[in-house]
Amino acid sequence: MSNNMKNIEFEKPSYSEWQDAAIKALKGKPFESLLTKTSEGITLEPLYTQESLVAKLGEELDKQVATIRSLQNSQVFKVAQQVYADTGEAFFAQLDDSLARGNEVVTIDSRVNFEWTAEIVAKLATYFSEYSFKITVENSNDPLLAVFDNIAIEQREATKGFIVSKNPITLTDFPNVRSIGADITVYHNQGANAVQELAYALAFAAKYAEQEESFEAFAKRFYVSFAIDTQFFTEIAKLRAFKVLWKAFSSAYGIEKNIKIPTLAETSLRSFSKLDVYVNLLRAANEALSGLIGGADVFTVHPHDALTKPTDQSIRIARNVSLVLKEETNVLKVTDPAGGSYFIESLTADFVKEAWALFLDIEADGGIDAYIASGKLAEELEQSYQARIKATQTRKQSLIGTNIYANPADVLESETNPLFADIKRIAIPFEQLRADMTAANVKTGILALGTLKSSKPRADFVSGFLNTVGVVPEKSEPIATAEEAVAWLNTTEATYVVIAGNDDDTKELVPAILAGKPANVLVDVAGKYKDEEEAWLADGLNGFIFAGQNIIEKLNSVFASMKEVQR
Template sequence: MSNNMKNIEFEKPSYSEWQDAAIKALKGKPFESLLTKTSEGITLEPLYTQESLVAKLGEDLEKQVATIRSLQNSSVFSVAQQVYADSSEAFFGQLDESLARGNEVVTIDSRVNFDWSEKVIAQLATYLSEYSFKITVEHANDPLLAVFNKIDASKREAVKGYIVSKEPVILADFPNVRTYGADTIFYHNQGAHAVQELAYALATAAKYAEQAENFEAFAKKFYVSFAVDTQFFTEVAKLRAFKVLWKAFSSAYGVTENIKIPTLAETSLRSFSKLDVYVNLLRVANEALSGLIGGADIFTVHPHDALTKPTEQSVRIARNVSLVLREETNVLKTTDPAGGSYFVESLTADFVKEAWALFLDIEAAGGIDAYIASGKLAEELEASYQARVKAVQTRKQSLIGTNIYANPADVLENATNPLFADIKRIAIPFEQLRAEMTAADAKTGILTLGSLKSSKPRADFVSGFLNTVGLVPELSGQIATADEAVAWLHTTEAKYVVIAANDDNTKELLPAILAGKPEGVVVDVAGKFKDEEEAWLANGLNGFIFAGQNIIEKLNSVSASMKEVER
């Protein structure tokens, strides 16, 4: 029997057979409902096969994989833990602690709460002589840059690191310090999607390459940096796509050999929330893994409380995220572990195609500086940001703990880390409205009609809807008649009440409830009732709550209605 089982082979279904089965399972919905449009405008298929990938890329598939692998710095994923401290003493104490416990890249933002005095600078110089570093400065005259004057001339050639700045910093005698960066993190934090980030990186590279003495001199000083967001496969494909784009870019300058460009990456903060902050820890773990698989060379994991004030514990946890992933996933034992994935290879190719087209548009407009000056880049970023915000506010994209599964008992932290205050985070509207609702001590309720079984689905939905801004509605309990409902409305402290029931009970009882409701209570209904909408609104109904609605717009409207009836 066991031998026969070993010899059994299952017939491999064709794509058309799978598609027929999928259509049957959809029960009348179109097959196109399985397609997903990304923020980059790319359509994701429900199934990717070897045949579809070969048909799409042909010989280019082998070239794409070979290019990525030849430009990958194998077995590299250096931990770059940023240091946070309020004094120079604490700064060096935390720096020593991090280096002793797995940090490999001295990572500093020059905007600190202490002065970069000559004594502090001299002490820091000893670290930069020994360790690789990533330093973020505001401009070419940043006081932190004086540290390089303190490094002994005989050691300067061996010093390795990166300087992140809006414009390149010119350093003499430091051949291994890269200062020409295509830093896409600024654009990312303003709302850019993957294709835009890749195109802007190439356009920035083109600007610096034109300014340089020759391409080789430029390439030795160049690096690219990305923020890695929560869309796992998108971010893997983004990092891989840059290598393909870089190969095409360098080939345009007549370079035939493979020039490896370091990829600096960090966890995205635009998806961070001050609500349910430990979810940020889950986000960074996901992002760090996609950075590891995508081929980032140096990676910074931001602490889960980075938006307010990181603690020693949160910094340690953030550092350990990188260490655990690097040491225990075995990902680094394989060069380009995503290589050959039908989905990832297809998405990588899409990003390459779209980003190169946008890059050419930027160059045709006169380059990145002219593109920025024209306002076109800002326009693109704003459109992308608004689409992202809308997706979160309508729950097409989940932001766990903020727009769904929110904990109303969470205390919203008012403190803001100035380093990250300007990021256009998608959670901000929820945080702001929660603060307003909490300050107003808004009283809300849910009036459930009919049986528990019939009313609970909508009651649970409404409760979760209100929880997103910290509201905990009072529950009426099961109510069977319009008279009971009116009586409850007259006794409740709630100034805003949502009626939750099935369609039949709502249609039967709502007219009488509206006729008897008190003037000072704003009443909404859960669900969509197109036929009855006009009549109900004319008779005192405030509006409706339903799935797919913009949560922020709706609850801002509710807040305004509550203020109106209180006057």
């Protein structure tokens, strides 16, 4: 029997056979309903095969894979633990602790709560002589830059690290410090999608390359910095696509040899929330794994409470995310671990094509500075941000603990970390409305019509809908008559009530309920009732709650109406 099983071979179905089976399973829905449009405007197929990938890329596939592998640095995913401290003493204590426990890159943002005194800067210089570093400064006058004056001349050539700033920083006698960067995290935090980020990285590279005496001199000082969001495969493809784009970019300058450019990366904070903050830990781990697989060279994991005030525990957990992934996934034993994936190779190629086209448009407009001055870049970012906001508020994109599965008992922290206050996070509208409704002590209710079984699905939906802004509705027992419903409305403390029942019970009882409801209670109905909508609204119904609705727009409208009624 076992020998027979070993000899059994299953016939490999063709794509057309799979497609026929999929269409049958869709039960009348078009096959096109399985296609997914990304925020970059790229259409994702429901199934990728070797045949479809070869048909799409042909000989370019081998070139793409070879380019990515040849431009991968030998040492990747070095742990860059950012130091958070309020005093100089605490700063060095945390720095020493992080380096002893797995941190590999001294990572500092110069905006701290203490002064960069001559004593502190001189002490820090001893670390720069021993460890690589990544420092973020405001400009060329930043006091943190005095650290380089304290490094002995004979040690300067061995000093290695990165200076992140809005404009390039000029250093002399430090040939291994990269201070010309395309810091794309700034645009990511304003809403940029993957294609825009890649195109902007090339556009900044083009700007800075023109300012240097040679391309080789520029490339020795250049790096790119990305933030990695929660779209797992998108972010892997983004990092891989940059290598292909960089090869094409350097070739345009007549450089045929491979010049490896370091990729700095960090977990994205635009998807972080102050609500249910431990979900941020899951987001960060997901993003870090994308960075690891995608081939980031230096990686920073932000603590799950980075939006407020990181603690020793959260900082340790963030560092351990990188350490566990490095040690236990075995990803670093493989060069380009995503290489050969039909889906990721296809997505990488799509990003290369679209980003290169956008880069050429930027160059045709006079380069990145002219593009920014024209307002086109700001317009693109706003469109991407609004699309992301809309997707979150209509639940097309899930933000666990914020727009879905929200915990109304969660306490919203009022403190904000000034380092990250300007990020256009998609959770902010939920946080703001929750704060407003909590302060106003809003009272809401759910009027369940019919039996428990018939009313529960919509009652649960409404409850989850209201939970997103911290509201716990009072639920009635299942009510069978309009008289009982009106009596409950007269006794409840709720000033906003949603009627939840199946279609039949709702259509039968709502007209009589509206006729007898108290004037000071706003009433909505759960579900869509196109035929009855006009008549019910005329009889005093406030509106409807349904799946796919913009949660923030709806509840802002309800909140404004409640304040009007209370006046």
